[in-house]
Amino acid sequence: MTQATTPPQREPNPEQLLSILVRDEPRVLTRITALFGRRGYNIKSLSVGSTEHPGVSRMTIVVSGDRGVVEQAIRQLEKLHDVVRIIDHSLEKYVDRELVLVKVAITPENRVEVRQIAEDFRSRIVDVGRHALTFEVTGDEGKLTAFIEQMRPFGILETMRTGRIALTRGSNADIPGHVYHGETQALKPAVQIEQPREERAREVPNLF
């Protein structure tokens, strides 16, 4: 090649945060991740847990990609029989949290300094070793990243992050309908769950 070419600069992909309520059945996780994988959408983080409704699990997914990617993903998700509801967090205020465990190498000299930083971050020590301390930090993504950066010079031995989890802010009754996707739920049979209590039924309007 005679000409020097500079590789095109790629803009870092924006992130999109989705919560997906799914029936708690075998293969649900595969179905959902396969849907993203097949289209080449990269899942940055994924966390799954149970909800206040028996039989319904909740997943929080962070996908990298622009709005178009997420809108297409939502529409494909809506078609899955196991998907009860999709919440697109970019449309409403939300709280999100992540938990990280960080194991930092320590020496007698820096021990105090490391502990001080951890205190500043309201981090708890969950394990004390002779040459390492393990911290637990909870917070939004920025806080966790800042914590890890602060600890990096001392020598990070291991980290594990749970992946983000999120809930919309405020009482669900205040949330405009467009935040929720999945009107097609009317076509799906009711999930086998206990009747929600009166007040919860009000709080979560026509969830099922």
Added chain:
Amino acid sequence: MNGAKALWATLASHGISTVFGYPGGAIMPVYDALTYYPEVRHVLARHEQGAAHAAEGWAKATGEIGVCMATSGPGATNLVTGLADAMLDSVPLLAITGNVASHLMGTDAFQEADITGITLPITKHNYVVRDVQDLPRIVAEAIRIARSGRPGPVLVDIPKDIQLAPYHGEIPAPHARPEIPAPSQDAVDRALELIRAAQRPVIMVGGGSLDAAAEVTALARAWDIPVITTLMGLGAFPSSDPLWLGMPGMHGSVAANRAISEADVLIGIGLRFDDRVTGRVNGFAPKASIIHVELDAAEIGKIIRTHVPVRGDAKVAAQMLMQGAQPLDRPEWKAQLEEWKSRTQMPEHWGAGYAVKAVVDRLGPDDILSSDVGQHQMLAAQLARFEKPRRWINSGGLGTMGFGFPAAIGAGMAEPGVRSVVIAGDGGFQMTAQELATLKMYDVRNVKICIINNSFLGMVRQWQEMFHGKRYSEVWLGDSNPDFIKLADAYGVPGYRASSAEELPAAIDAWLADPNSALLEVVVPHEHAVFPMVPAGAALYEMLETEPARTPGPDMAEVAEEARNA
């Protein structure tokens, strides 16, 4: 009643009259229980792929769900191609598979395959039945899912012990068909605004509008807008109507592809803008505002930017779009379209196109025409004329060779009173030729098989000719093809042959007049290319209308010689 009997009872309660399948160890209780349910007919195919395509043919002809059945492991994996085909063509299909006993699942037991894992991306949904008490409910739900919204295949995998376990519950009645949402008036109003102002409008209809054919036809006539029907939408608008422009896409008509390229408003109804239809996406309908009427929200804006999305039932949408309709007076556009239409070339000389035309010209409006995949398929799509929906059956989305013949059997069994004609290539026919036995076994009399024998995998040969310097690699069948007449004869199916334009009419007469299902082999010249053609990666307006002058290519013997010396 055990699970197996409950399965048949549920199928029967859903009005399912025919199941295409193949038995095996892991589904034996179901086949045993079958003997107690004479109201359901089981059709023994000769390969599970044949069973799946036959069920698809049934569904495509009738619009009702097709059902196929297989044993575990190899039986189930043989259904995979049919399921993928049904997925891409939105065919309502229920597949029942047996599996090894529950306690053996996941242990790599004999003939165990993780069929729900395998079919995850090619089914609308799938189930493993883990408790016999759930079995009938799951089957009923599977049928509902397969038929509702945008239809598709659903698989229910039933371990052997569940088939044998006692069932105590009721047999569920069919779910009511869910109502299809009507589009919003707001979207319709925005669409109407565009239509009223249009100078060069065109309507394009796909497979999702087959059940709205009457409404789509009325809509086009009310506004006097020309109509393009995709490969999957052929029959959704009568070919005899002067407004019809033909099929779009890679082998579409000159009029259809030029109209798309020049249109200022394109109304797409029940379609998903497959790449074989659009050509290069950023060259598709470059001047048009797009109105997309579609039930499946995921299709709107997926491939083509949409200016007015109209989400909902095609039937209702077409009716709503008739509000205030009056014929648009666009004489220049009409004149331009007429000019393009006049560029349609009919095959005049002996060859595959000539043969296909001679056959399809003999069909009546009620006859069902299926095709396999390849050049003959594109020729049939270009040359056949359809007045009604659900008379054209083919594998559009997956392009499955071997599909046509079993699908024609399924369609023919669904409608024994009509002729079910299939056009196949010599290559594709051999992929499911063993289903000749099915014709024999069930004394099916209305299936007419036409093999266009060009001794080549013709469509691949055409691409090698055009894009690979005539290096004909692994597409020559001439030396190894069977004698198709003898092959049919071996199964007790009468055969006819024609090798020239002169022989053809009499051969077609005899073939169609035969009171049995019969096979016609038409031997055509080896080299024939389908045109018009939009080369892969080109835009529709870059189509080649006629075949470029053939350039002399390397001789096959020379190519072989070179390869040996290299």
